[in-house]
Amino acid sequence: MSESPEFVSEAQEIIETFSRQLLEIEGQLRDGDDYDPDLLNGAFRSVHTLKGLSSLSGVNEIVDLSHKLENTLDALRLGKLPLNQSALDLLFESVDLFGRLLAGVVEPDGGQPVEVDSFLAKLAKLAEAPEEQAEDALSWLDDSILGVLTEYEEHRLRENVRLGRAIYRIHASFDLLAIDVGIEALKAKLKNYGEVITYLPSADLAADDRIELGILMGSKHSIPELADGIAEEGVAVEALATGERFVIPAPSEAPEPLPEPEPEPAPTTSSSGTRVEAIDDDDFPDDEDDGSSSGSAPDSGGSASAPAGGDSGGASSAGGDGRGGDRGGSVSSEPPMDDGGDQVSLKSLSQTVRVDLRRLDHLMNLVGELALVHANLTNIGDRMQRTQLANHIGGLSSTSGEHLREFQDQLRVMNRRLSLLQQGILEVRMVPLGQVFDKLARVVRKLGRESQKDIRLAISGAETELDKLIVEELSDPLMHMIRNAIDHGIELPAERVAVGKPRAGKISLSAFQKGNRVVIELTDDGRGMDWRIIRDKAVKRGFVSAEESSDITPGQAINLIFTPGFSTRDKATELSGRGVGMDVVKTNISRLSGMIDVASEPGRGSRFRITLPVTLAIIQALVIETSGQTFCIPLNSVLESIMVQSDEIQTIEGHEVVSVRGRTLPLIHLSKVFELGEENPIRDPRSNYDRLYVVVVGLAQHRVGLVVDELLGQQDVVIKPIGRALRQVPGIAGATELGDNRTVLLLDVATLVGEAVGGVEAAVGSGGGREGIGVFSNHDVGREKEHGGWGDHGF
Amino acid sequence: MRDYVCAVLEDEQEYEVHEVGNGFDALRALPRDLYGLIVTDINMPDVSGIELTRFVRQTPRHSKTPLIVISSEASAVDKDRAMAAGASAFVAKPFTPQEFLEAIARARANPRPDLDEGGDGGGAKADGGGDK
Numbered sequence: 040m041s042e043s044p045e046f047v048s049e050a051q052e053i054i055e056t057f058s059r060q061l062l063e064i065e066g067q068l069r070d071g072d073d074y075d076p077d078l079l080n081g082a083f084r085s086v087h088t089l090k091g092l093s094s095l096s097g098v099n100e101i102v103d104l105s106h107k108l109e110n111t112l113d114a115l116r117l118g119k120l121p122l123n124q125s126a127l128d129l130l131f132e133s134v135d136l137f138g139r140l141l142a143g144v145v146e147p148d149g150g151q152p153v154e155v156d157s158f159l160a161k162l163a164k165l166a167e168a169p170e171e172q173a174e175d176a177l178s179w180l181d182d183s184i185l186g187v188l189t190e191y192e193e194h195r196l197r198e199n200v201r202l203g204r205a206i207y208r209i210h211a212s213f214d215l216l217a218i219d220v221g222i223e224a225l226k227a228k229l230k231n232y233g234e235v236i237t238y239l240p241s242a243d244l245a246a247d248d249r250i251e252l253g254i255l256m257g258s259k260h261s262i263p264e265l266a267d268g269i270a271e272e273g274v275a276v277e278a279l280a281t282g283e284r285f286v287i288p289a290p291s292e293a294p295e296p297l298p299e300p301e302p303e304p305a306p307t308t309s310s311s312g313t314r315v316e317a318i319d320d321d322d323f324p325d326d327e328d329d330g331s332s333s334g335s336a337p338d339s340g341g342s343a344s345a346p347a348g349g350d351s352g353g354a355s356s357a358g359g360d361g362r363g364g365d366r367g368g369s370v371s372s373e374p375p376m377d378d379g380g381d382q383v384s385l386k387s388l389s390q391t392v393r394v395d396l397r398r399l400d401h402l403m404n405l406v407g408e409l410a411l412v413h414a415n416l417t418n419i420g421d422r423m424q425r426t427q428l429a430n431h432i433g434g435l436s437s438t439s440g441e442h443l444r445e446f447q448d449q450l451r452v453m454n455r456r457l458s459l460l461q462q463g464i465l466e467v468r469m470v471p472l473g474q475v476f477d478k479l480a481r482v483v484r485k486l487g488r489e490s491q492k493d494i495r496l497a498i499s500g501a502e503t504e505l506d507k508l509i510v511e512e513l514s515d516p517l518m519h520m521i522r523n524a525i526d527h528g529i530e531l532p533a534e535r536v537a538v539g540k541p542r543a544g545k546i547s548l549s550a551f552q553k554g555n556r557v558v559i560e561l562t563d564d565g566r567g568m569d570w571r572i573i574r575d576k577a578v579k580r581g582f583v584s585a586e587e588s589s590d591i592t593p594g595q596a597i598n599l600i601f602t603p604g605f606s607t608r609d610k611a612t613e614l615s616g617r618g619v620g621m622d623v624v625k626t627n628i629s630r631l632s633g634m635i636d637v638a639s640e641p642g643r644g645s646r647f648r649i650t651l652p653v654t655l656a657i658i659q660a661l662v663i664e665t666s667g668q669t670f671c672i673p674l675n676s677v678l679e680s681i682m683v684q685s686d687e688i689q690t691i692e693g694h695e696v697v698s699v700r701g702r703t704l705p706l707i708h709l710s711k712v713f714e715l716g717e718e719n720p721i722r723d724p725r726s727n728y729d730r731l732y733v734v735v736v737g738l739a740q741h742r743v744g745l746v747v748d749e750l751l752g753q754q755d756v757v758i759k760p761i762g763r764a765l766r767q768v769p770g771i772a773g774a775t776e777l778g779d780n781r782t783v784l785l786l787d788v789a790t791l792v793g794e795a796v797g798g799v800e801a802a803v804g805s806g807g808g809r810e811g812i813g814v815f816s817n818h819d820v821g822r823e824k825e826h827g828g829w830g831d832h833g834f
Numbered sequence: 835m836r837d838y839v840c841a842v843l844e845d846e847q848e849y850e851v852h853e854v855g856n857g858f859d860a861l862r863a864l865p866r867d868l869y870g871l872i873v874t875d876i877n878m879p880d881v882s883g884i885e886l887t888r889f890v891r892q893t894p895r896h897s898k899t900p901l902i903v904i905s906s907e908a909s910a911v912d913k914d915r916a917m918a919a920g921a922s923a924f925v926a927k928p929f930t931p932q933e934f935l936e937a938i939a940r941a942r943a944n945p946r947p948d949l950d951e952g953g954d955g956g957g958a959k960a961d962g963g964g965d966k
Binding site: 186187188189190191192195215217218219237238239240241250376 | 857858859861865866876877879880881882883884885886887888889895909911912915919947
């Protein structure tokens, strides 16, 4: 197949948008019985666009599926099919199906062919059961109005009537030249009061330069409320069923026509004159309900025949204006309603350019090389200055000294620009975490249904940005943790109710930036983890000996879930529990130079916290030397550097450890790992012992001390990949160049720690302080306090 | 779609095409200028093609201008209402350039099929002017 990567990524983007629209519709339906019709229109357009795109690229399976789906969505949009849970489920199923079809495009040979037929059969079945329409619901409406509505507009009108809203016609007239401004202003106001169904223009025969507009809208507000909200001179509101009318008077002569709960900005004066007229149905059962008048006192505004609020009421449904409701923070603003979609179908949905990350890496490398050139130039400048000084004792020769100064000024300017350039490239690599969160929302929904658990997902901080590479690598670990939370954490509804919790379980996913790190927290309010059970399980599996377990702390016990092969359930379920869970999560996070902590309390829930660097492309590094070789250590995994004396080092079962503030720290000699030969420790003349520098590095929940000869300093380094010969060497993550044209290797702390703790940890557990396998992290303690109630897990 | 329609019309070299972005822009342009042919989609935001048709027919100078309504679905309801509002012809997508040109010919031969039974064929008065 010859599908371009552009097709795949663009299609993926559309599918993600589609899925987000569905999630939002579902959320709104859950909160009331109404949803924003623009969302459904948006979903329809997404699928339509996908169809156009895939037909251009010749991906027939996707064309076929999106075509059928488009028909279904159109029927839903026009109210020919009811938008109920089963319809929504089917739509969500299509999201997965699209995803798998797309995966098949990327790798035509991988996996089984995607089975679409059974889905299409279900789709066809859905279409067979159309809803009964109460055809006479609009019998009171003037045919001259109904006659010019499109099918879609008529459906929206019916929908508004069904939801118990009153139908109004608002009369406004606009100056032809200023119609855009005038209409936009009016539209914005009307939006707060209900749904604008359509605009019925008519030429004002009296004046050539004006247009009369009838605006058809559904609203649960009364005429006075509506008129009050519009507050534009000359606008009339007409209730279409009763024919009641209210003309908004000129502001100057209005003797306080209405109380104003939300004062509106001054009307845009004479360019527009507007009236509101009410269309309502006397047959509405809830017509007597005058709840709507509570907001605005009887108006009796001198100038017009304003009715008492109640008549136009229909203010019965609580969720009447569901669209204003509960949208999450991650909601992207909808593009303006468009036509059938053909005008946009060939254009991209967003103003973006997709760039292969490798190209950015290349640019980043070039910037790094420029920085080296800059360093060399600076060097030359310094040498010239020295020569100058030597040749002209008693003062620089004025001209060449002048040139030298100019040269050095320019170098400084160049330096500033270079760092801006570097910053700019870094920012290009950043993407919001929302990209992953959206996918997770879908997973939660699906798993929740499959496991018959009612689950609410709260997302915050979706706008937090991270390097694209990191965001990509995060989705699998997060997915795994969410599966765990749903499978092991959240209880069945009955169980929850029995222990006095709300029926619906809550999982919250939040992200925030803290310094140059990003923290992601995943919290559930499920049954939590009992550290005693985990401890006993660990003993049974042989991860911990019985005697060790007797004085293990809760914090240490909980962290045993990160041990490879650990699983708290005896039986694997569909969702998780195959025992490959948390240790893989930990490994993935470590690979990103991140850390993971867990806290849990039986009966209350669990919280996982991941801390990640913002980017991996350029990092701050600690430059060290050992056995005459220079290395860089990523600073984000360095917790501290300390100096120890050789007599403080103890040997436990062949592994060196040192006690730091009561905690036992395993030591690794880089010179031994890389077989570099003798270290050059500094002999302390006073004590006659060697002094050693130890760089304490932490990854995930482990800490290790790296023994080095010297600390040379900190520096920003651009990481470059290393050649094939070195790639096999464990413990090396890449190479970088320091300012003086030296190539230096960057240590892969994750591997070093991983290799070391395997052997060392067991020894530490049985020998020295218990804290050897405790939770290590450099989180500040203050934040933990806010959460409270998590017990003494000792973050 | 709009590009497609414009391309077809310009290929004919008989029309100078004037595009507008939405229904409100059309409302502004129509009473001021004289057009030889009006083409509109039925599904537009705010002002639909049917409503635009009704508006055009209220404007004296455009009471008999050929007007074609395009729709993405062959909705019988929409077609009936568009024709009742005074459209000259209705074309459902997808259509070929040939089908579109035939619709133009029909529209010019009889701009107001809703008014007459016989079809007086009195259309085709202005060829030159711009188009929507």
